[in-house]
Amino acid sequence: MNKEIELELLAEEYPSITAVSNAIKALENELELPKGTEHFVSDLHGEFESFCHVIKNGSGSIAEVIKQLFSKQLTALEQHQLTALICYPEQVLSFKDDAINQEALCSAQSLLNLVSICRSYSQGYTRAKVQSLISSAFKAEIETLLFHTQADSAPADSTIESPTKALNPLNPHIIDSVIASGQTKTFIVALAELIQQLAISKLHVIGDIYDRGPGAHHIMDLLMQYHSVDVQWGNHDILWMGAAAGSEACMATAIRIALRYTDLETIQSGYGINLLPLAALAVELYGDDPCERFQPKVPADQSISDHERRLLAQMQKAIAIIQLKLEGQIVKRRPQYQMQDRLLLDKIDLQAGTINIDNITYPLIEHHFPTISAQAPYSLTEAEQKLVEQLKEQFFQSNKLQQHIRFLYSHGAMYHVSNNNLLLHGCVAMNDDGSFKSFKVAGEEYAGKAFVDRVDTLARQGYFSPPGSAEKSYGEDAMWYLWCGEQSPLFGKQRMATFERYFIADKSTHSEGRNAYYDMRNNPALAEKILLEFGISSESGRLVNGHVPVKVKKGESPIKAEGKLLVIDGGFAKAYRDTTGISGYTLISDAKELSLVAHKPFLSIDSYIQRGPQVDFDVECIATHQIALKVRDCDEALSIKNKIAALKQLHKAYQDKQLKPH
Numbered sequence: 001m002n003k004e005i006e007l008e009l010l011a012e013e014y015p016s017i018t019a020v021s022n023a024i025k026a027l028e029n030e031l032e033l034p035k036g037t038e039h040f041v042s043d044l045h046g047e048f049e050s051f052c053h054v055i056k057n058g059s060g061s062i063a064e065v066i067k068q069l070f071s072k073q074l075t076a077l078e079q080h081q082l083t084a085l086i087c088y089p090e091q092v093l094s095f096k097d098d099a100i101n102q103e104a105l106c107s108a109q110s111l112l113n114l115v116s117i118c119r120s121y122s123q124g125y126t127r128a129k130v131q132s133l134i135s136s137a138f139k140a141e142i143e144t145l146l147f148h149t150q151a152d153s154a155p156a157d158s159t160i161e162s163p164t165k166a167l168n169p170l171n172p173h174i175i176d177s178v179i180a181s182g183q184t185k186t187f188i189v190a191l192a193e194l195i196q197q198l199a200i201s202k203l204h205v206i207g208d209i210y211d212r213g214p215g216a217h218h219i220m221d222l223l224m225q226y227h228s229v230d231v232q233w234g235n236h237d238i239l240w241m242g243a244a245a246g247s248e249a250c251m252a253t254a255i256r257i258a259l260r261y262t263d264l265e266t267i268q269s270g271y272g273i274n275l276l277p278l279a280a281l282a283v284e285l286y287g288d289d290p291c292e293r294f295q296p297k298v299p300a301d302q303s304i305s306d307h308e309r310r311l312l313a314q315m316q317k318a319i320a321i322i323q324l325k326l327e328g329q330i331v332k333r334r335p336q337y338q339m340q341d342r343l344l345l346d347k348i349d350l351q352a353g354t355i356n357i358d359n360i361t362y363p364l365i366e367h368h369f370p371t372i373s374a375q376a377p378y379s380l381t382e383a384e385q386k387l388v389e390q391l392k393e394q395f396f397q398s399n400k401l402q403q404h405i406r407f408l409y410s411h412g413a414m415y416h417v418s419n420n421n422l423l424l425h426g427c428v429a430m431n432d433d434g435s436f437k438s439f440k441v442a443g444e445e446y447a448g449k450a451f452v453d454r455v456d457t458l459a460r461q462g463y464f465s466p467p468g469s470a471e472k473s474y475g476e477d478a479m480w481y482l483w484c485g486e487q488s489p490l491f492g493k494q495r496m497a498t499f500e501r502y503f504i505a506d507k508s509t510h511s512e513g514r515n516a517y518y519d520m521r522n523n524p525a526l527a528e529k530i531l532l533e534f535g536i537s538s539e540s541g542r543l544v545n546g547h548v549p550v551k552v553k554k555g556e557s558p559i560k561a562e563g564k565l566l567v568i569d570g571g572f573a574k575a576y577r578d579t580t581g582i583s584g585y586t587l588i589s590d591a592k593e594l595s596l597v598a599h600k601p602f603l604s605i606d607s608y609i610q611r612g613p614q615v616d617f618d619v620e621c622i623a624t625h626q627i628a629l630k631v632r633d634c635d636e637a638l639s640i641k642n643k644i645a646a647l648k649q650l651h652k653a654y655q656d657k658q659l660k661p662h
Contacts, residue, residue: 217271
């Protein structure tokens with residue numbers, strides 16, 4: 001754009017020298033603010049309640065701030081109740097328990113305590129940012145309480161004064177007015193929600209929101225409302241993205257996993273997918289089949305009847321066979337994927353009940369395959385094809401699903417770089433010698449960052465390209481490859497042995513192997529090589545992964561490569577907690593340090609409210625900054641400095657009379 005036009009447009013927003021000067025000063029002040037607190041989580045796997053608790057309590061930071069501010073004024077129990085009030089204001093204020101002193105929590109002093117906590121967190125934000133986070137209820141009152149030490153004429157982007165400053169005489173009057181109005185609870189909720197938002201300036205979700213647990217759709221709703229968030233896609237996310245785009249193989253796999261883990265809440269209640277047609281076909285085909293290998297994994301806290309268990313097993317087998325057929329079709333039409341070893345249905349001897357793999361014959365555990373034809377094993381029957389079309393149309397027509405997937409595209413990517421941290425769910429495919437593994441796409445070799453960028457483009461192509469186009473079909477298949485392909489940065493294994501685990505008893509066939517990346521990820525040189533590949537300083541940068549649960553119970557550390565690589569899959573999913581021994585990690589980066597928080601299991605809101613003071617987390621400091629970081633040290637400083645430079649040009653244009661103030 002022409003520079004003169006840019007200045008004229010900027011002049012519309014800043015119509016005078018005074019306005020420009022104030023804006024420059026505000027932006028320069030913003031550069032001197034403390035670095036915002038970033039929270040990194042991964043592998044949420046539908047565990048909405050646990051994730052929501054972590055977000056509401058700022059990964060434990062809110063309790064720590066309360067302890068710092070009120071250790072001399074409040075007992076440990078009172079501190080816990082104040083923390084619980086911030087995390088769950090509506091529940092605490094309606095909680096029926098003599099141990100909860102609701103009169104004290106609704107007192108003027110309690111409200112002033114909440115204001116002090118707000119002010120403590122607000123020190124790291126501009127006034128305009130804080131104002132944007134305040135809900136409409138009591139907006140004017142809260143702004144007065146927070147900004148009372150500043151002149152009324154202070155710029156909107158000026159910073160917040162210290163919370164230790166004496167309270168303005170207006171404050172008790174405002175608090176008394178709120179209490180007299182009978183709106184104390186509404187006021188507390190507004191303050192509590194503001195504190196929750198201020199506790200985390202930026203949330204990074206490093207993949208795998210979907211599958212295993214029942215609340216992926218609720219997590220997506222929360223993320224869509226969150227004030228600042230980005231998502232790095234995981235293999236389970238790309239599976240649902242592919243299903244929503246129209247990939248039949250991705251859709252069948254997502255349904256199979258939901259049935260396997262009895263996670264029907266998301267698929268049925270969340271997205272309105274009707275599985276009755278699948279149930280009808282499953283009963284017709286496998287009504288007399290015990291489907292022993294397809295028994296669902298039922299969580300300990302869930303109870304289902306024998307009839308339900310049997311039906312889920314039959315449905316799982318029906319969709320699993322469909323999945324294997326659809327996957328075989330992709331492998332055959334995309335030979336460049338080099339996944340011919342996944343073509344197994346044509347290796348079955350239906351009469352003998354065996355399969356021949358690499359010249360070794362294995363007996364099959366299950367022999368009942370009424371829909372597999374020896375002549376065309378990868379072709380769907382007429383009934384299967386009709387079912388796939390019905391389900392596919394439902395995935396297309398689910399408004400909630402499509403909203404969530406579009407959010408993953410608009411706020412997500414294969415990877416993200418934030419303040420010298422490379423956020424990538426799984427891995428960067430490597431050869432055994434430490435070189436980047438190359439992949440030929442459309443006749444061109446891609447490796448390292450170039451390959452990750454390429455598949456990011458293909459994933460978008462698969463969703464946004466015109467229906468029926470070759471580009472869309474190619475992109476849809478690419479999303480399936482990202483789910484389970486050997487070089488997928490989201491998968492990182494040599495194969496996904498779905499067929500073998502269902503149908504072959506010999507466990508030697510179940511091995512899936514893994515990319516050399518995982519064997520070398522404790523090597524600092526590897527981490528530095530990858531960081532440099534993505535344009536990140538090898539000296540100060542870090543690589544942050546999820547995907548592979550950290551075996552904490554067996555002594556494994558999430559800190560790899562001398563701190564250059566961090567794995568933060570700590571078992572939010574209940575299915576992995578026996579492996580990790582904890583209930584998820586949060587990596588926290590603030591102005592002073594980088595730390596890792598290991599969370600203990602969250603039981604319920606009620607138990608949290610009434611249990612009294614306990615420590616819910618363990619904190620490990622990974623690195624301390626000798627000099628506290630400021631905004632000027634972060635990525636966002638570049639855009640701020642660019643705006644300052646533009647404003648200074650406008651200021652000069654006003655002074656030189658090149659432009660007239662409006």
